[in-house]
Amino acid sequence: MKQNSIKAWLLASRPKTLTGAAIPVMTGCTLAYIYGFFNPIPAVLCFLFAFLMQIDANFINDLYDFLKGTDRADRLGPERACAQGWISPEAMKKGILVTTILASLTGVGLLWYGGWEMIPVGVLCILFAFLYTAGPYPLAYHGWGDVLVLIFFGFVPVGCTFYVMAHSWNLSVTFASLACGLLIDTLLMVNNFRDREQDAISGKRTLVVRFGARAGLIAYFLLGVIACWCCFYFLWIGKIYAVILPQLYLLLHILTTMKMARINRGKELNLILGETSRNMFLFALLLTIGLLL
Template sequence: MSTREVSRSRAWLMAARPQTMPAAVSPVLVGAGLAVGRGVFAPLPALVALLGAVLIQIGTNFANDYYDAVQGADTADREGFTRVTAGGLIDPAEVKRAMWLTFAAAIVVGTYLVAVGGLPILIVGLLSVAAGVAYTGGPYPLGYHGLGDLFVFVFFGLVAVTGTYYVQAAARLGVEFLTLVPRPELVPLVAVVASLPVAAISTDILVVNNVRDREEDATTGKRTLVVRFGYGVARAQFLALLALAYAVPVGLAAATSAPTTLLPLLTLPYAALVARTLLAETSGEALNPALERTGKLLAAFSALFALGLAL
């Protein structure tokens, strides 16, 4: 294999951003763990949900890489990880094509989940793909107007966890295809509550990213929450989301008398390490490792939470 081929392969890997995969895998783990605990685990729908989540994550990463470059949000002063479009490693048209092909693959994979879960999954799936594009693309990019945090909280937390649980419960309990509002046993309150820690820590990944990029975003017109309100508000947001994440297992343990849901508290020292860095630093040199650590925190928390819910 030539140097050019190796370089190109690495460039596509950089564009896919494997370090962001915890945001795709974690909600599926939690949704599957809860399904095991409630006796509705269905391996094939869970596996297909995982594949669909990974494809949507990669498609969103391609979209961010492409749209941030063509809209001038990625500059030579960027402190984050290298973007392949802005860096000239891959032609913009190729990145855009890869984005649409990846989202198309997610839709194809999702047809099985639609067959299992009916109309709600069709609507949620299409909205997820549309939101993945609209995060940095389209006439009103969500991430450019301070709505990126809400997008991540909803789609990579609430929707992903409850959706994973729903398709398994639907496979086990049955569902009418055209029923728009699922029966309570298909999306129980506990599934919504269990999605909150994943939503919170996933959003914290974005908070770290946006704190690191604040100066560049301010000059390029990307009005994230930290650009609008400053470092102090962003740090308070980070801590509040962490508090929410750790409050949920405690609340579930108290409400259900199931102490196994307290397992995620084992990650508290690691969360404190990440928080300490964010509270003191703004440079890419410090926050790039913190960004990866926040992803690892999400993965570890979710794995322990899934295990606790299953038990």
């Protein structure tokens, strides 16, 4: 592959991960719609900001894992751009700068709808995208990844998407945010479960490294189950289909958990990564349909 080519940048952006950015924004838009606040322009801006921040975080993660020596030859996950030489570290730094600026400009557009209170939220999104793998205390290397997913793939995108349209917050937003955060954390748990041996060597103290593979498997299963249980709140607002339909996700989640336990280690766990992404999207789609019915 030609270094720093368009194809290299496309692969470095990890387009398959954009599902995790789209799901919480889609949920926030759906909640805004059922409460009568939906506005297409801020909705588009929220999707754009989420996608840009996801790509930005992917670039930062790619660069700093490479610089720290985490992406070694024994890596089991999808190939990384800097480690493979597809993109030079210098070019990746420029790419990070460009995506950060583009995300910031999109955030400025959201100020028109959400107000100046969106500024600290945007600043925190950018700050923690760096702190996740960069700096003297990279949060992902000290077991904080799951907490950050819950916040920045749950409460921030769902809540802020709703807020920029409704200028309010309610319990529906809280439970939907919690469901999305827990759901998307299953994706991180698969990565950490697969990479547990390599992470231990690299000094990356994820929850799976700290508590073992069995704990990681149980956590993966419980994250999906509790995400479904969060949907029972919607009975209180008369949205019975928003309770029933997401429970269909549990069947696929259980089957994927069983397959994950059977495979246990190795590159074959990347199949579980794909299935988890599929299951997440199905959950979000079922919840959206249930809320709209």
